[in-house]
Amino acid sequence: MSRTRRVVVLDYGSGNVHSAAKALERAGADVEVTAARAAVMEADGLVVPGVGAFRAVMEQLRAVRGDELIDRRLAGGRPVLGICVGMQVMFERGVERGTDTEGLGEWPGEVTELPAEVLPHMGWNTVTPDAGSALFDGIEDERFYFVHSFAAQRWSLDVIPPFPQPSLTWAEHGGRFLAAVENGPLSATQFHPEKSADAGIRLLSNWIGTLS
Numbered sequence: 001m002s003r004t005r006r007v008v009v010l011d012y013g014s015g016n017v018h019s020a021a022k023a024l025e026r027a028g029a030d031v032e033v034t035a036a037r038a039a040v041m042e043a044d045g046l047v048v049p050g051v052g053a054f055r056a057v058m059e060q061l062r063a064v065r066g067d068e069l070i071d072r073r074l075a076g077g078r079p080v081l082g083i084c085v086g087m088q089v090m091f092e093r094g095v096e097r098g099t100d101t102e103g104l105g106e107w108p109g110e111v112t113e114l115p116a117e118v119l120p121h122m123g124w125n126t127v128t129p130d131a132g133s134a135l136f137d138g139i140e141d142e143r144f145y146f147v148h149s150f151a152a153q154r155w156s157l158d159v160i161p162p163f164p165q166p167s168l169t170w171a172e173h174g175g176r177f178l179a180a181v182e183n184g185p186l187s188a189t190q191f192h193p194e195k196s197a198d199a200g201i202r203l204l205s206n207w208i209g210t211l212s
Helices: 017-026 037-042 054-063 066-075 197-210
Strands: 006-010 030-034 045-048 080-083 091-096 099-102 107-113 121-126 143-148 150-152 167-172 176-183 186-189
Touching: 006 017, 006 037, 006 066, 017 030, 017 197, 030 037, 037 066, 045 066, 054 066, 054 091, 054 099, 066 080, 091 150, 121 167, 143 197, 150 176
Parallel strands: 006 030, 006 045, 045 080, 080 186, 091 107
Antiparallel strands: 091 099, 107 150, 121 143, 167 176, 176 186
């Protein structure tokens, strides 16, 4: 019998922390909501949710030294999953209504407004994952729930063998944008798995299944 994986949801003031925790519990994890350094570093997986503005999320993360904790985990090959703005801040910068904010810089590139007539992009949408995606195993044709006006619309990280190539998942709203990325220990989704019904729970279960 396999052991239950311990997952910490980083508690830094984001509005969807507790809904993410409940979804992870449904997906089979032992979940704690905290920003305590020891718990964050020792957990099998760390989830970084996020709603609202890029700048506000970065300020809240830095206030609890979440930027340092995320970087330390990833430097040690420890899994992290970002959700919504928790995905966006993994990039170098975010540009929102003229405000240019430095992100965590785990991935190159910037987050900008979608070129769509109707914003925010709100509701269910299909996604196109790369073949062999671990997150979307068995749910490649499902729909997921989005609420956002900004996204990463390009991918520019060059990965040199023997390191594995990232698995990229795209969606469309006014143009193509990254719906999810799987890159070594760091994975992220622009949509909300916790609001995506059974498909979202399956995605979280898939992620939990990758934790060692």
